[in-house]
Amino acid sequence: MFTALKKGRVAAATIGAASLIALAGCTNEDPTGSAHDSSAAASGDTVVVGSFAFPESQILGEIYAQALTDAGLDVETKFNIGPRQQTIPALQDGSINLIPEYNGNLLAYYDTEYEERTTEEVDGALVDAVAADSLQVLDSAEAEDKDAYVVTQETADENDLTSIGDLANIVPFTLGANPQFVELGYGVPGLKDTYGVGTEEGDVTFLPIEDFGGPDTVAALVDGTVQVADIYTTSPAISSENLVVLEDPENLISAQNIIPLLSDDIYSDELAEALNAISAELTTDDLIALRDRVEGDEKATAAQAATDWLTEKGLIG
Template structure:
């Protein structure tokens, strides 16, 4: 009797132990599902990227995801952040992927650049580029509008012909950078400025506005460019610069676990062109609104 009782007790203990393991397994499975619904959205540390990352975040939250915002990451390390599994997705630029990350040769066709980075990121980093937006935050040159009208300058070809009459407000590195003055002069010819001085990037529009210079390097979606009465963005008519189309980069494993994320974010990208992004940037950088408010207002407008 004693042996039978001991055997029954052993079986009972074993059953309890097994049930405990099943319960633990179920808890772990529940936890994993919860983690799958939490998406870590990253952003670089400038206005446009913050706005777009917030748009992604709002759309994901609307679709039922928990979002952890990991914003204001330096552009020099954000690629490492996603490959090190510190974030799940962030807004990137096709030209940056091509030149800065992949170190590949210059391409100027937007579709070719996109297809190249999409293939290489998938192969090298297990990352997916979702659809790219028409918004192009590329390199450009800005001239005072009154000077543009006076001298008939609307393209960089026009600019080169009149360079000796113009004061250039440089940001220093632009004079030496491969995609700066050297690239311009190789394509358009030598730029013999009337004068060239180095100014802080944050002051360049004030410098033009105060008639201290006539031309300055810029990015094509900077908020100040909404003021076309004062500033004119010149056409890169010989396509020196690659396109920097805005597109989300996502970890493959996150996309495999949550394939609907692609449609959610692609719907946002489809609404973003250069004019729209420039206007959103202007609300923050010129009108001094908070980027969260600007993103929310825009997101609600496209629903």
């Protein structure tokens, strides 16, 4: 197993993902303020919650924002920002000071050759990694949204595909994923180095699709434009389109738990208590259900889905 090349997903790693629908709760102005002291949140300064440019992140941002508002903190939102190349600097300069993150992806941003695989290992490594930027993480949730190599049920049945290594059965094939997938350690390089798939030129043709496992990626897989796609494990399309997530016995893709990332200067006990309570309740099944409400036929707003979930869990009153 070639762990040196393993990286977590870089969620929303291009600005192109911003073309996704911007859900309710967004603000366009830059609410940058001056540097806060260590009791900023407790003293009434505004907590600015950000999100990446895809629906799940915006739903999580709404959950954070509404819970903190209910806890008595002054909260603004700045959603649909873009990749970590934008969100990390925004955290550093105060444009935002809190964002829902993915622990494996975040660690990959700081250490592209990280070898931690489990939630506990990744969370432990993150503490020191983000501290260098005057940031901190709180408790991670059980909820996990991971990249996955996905095929249609028909392709799986016809070619006896159950795990990623079985993709050797269908070379040559076309793989559809976000543009960075061609170079990420868990992407095309990892497919070759960890599973021995794509060792010959022409075995794997890469088709960049900039919606990060969204409708365009799903459509390309279902209509046969690609035979394999990178689709996240909380995608409602896995069930609705009868898709197959290939097993990853070599742990090519690390833990990807939801975790709050915040700037040191906005920390307060009240903020930590509210966010840790969310992490204690949030499961992967919850993420799937939340995404289905917002992205499925109901077309609920991120704000409404967040309110309903928080109320159901007794986290707001």
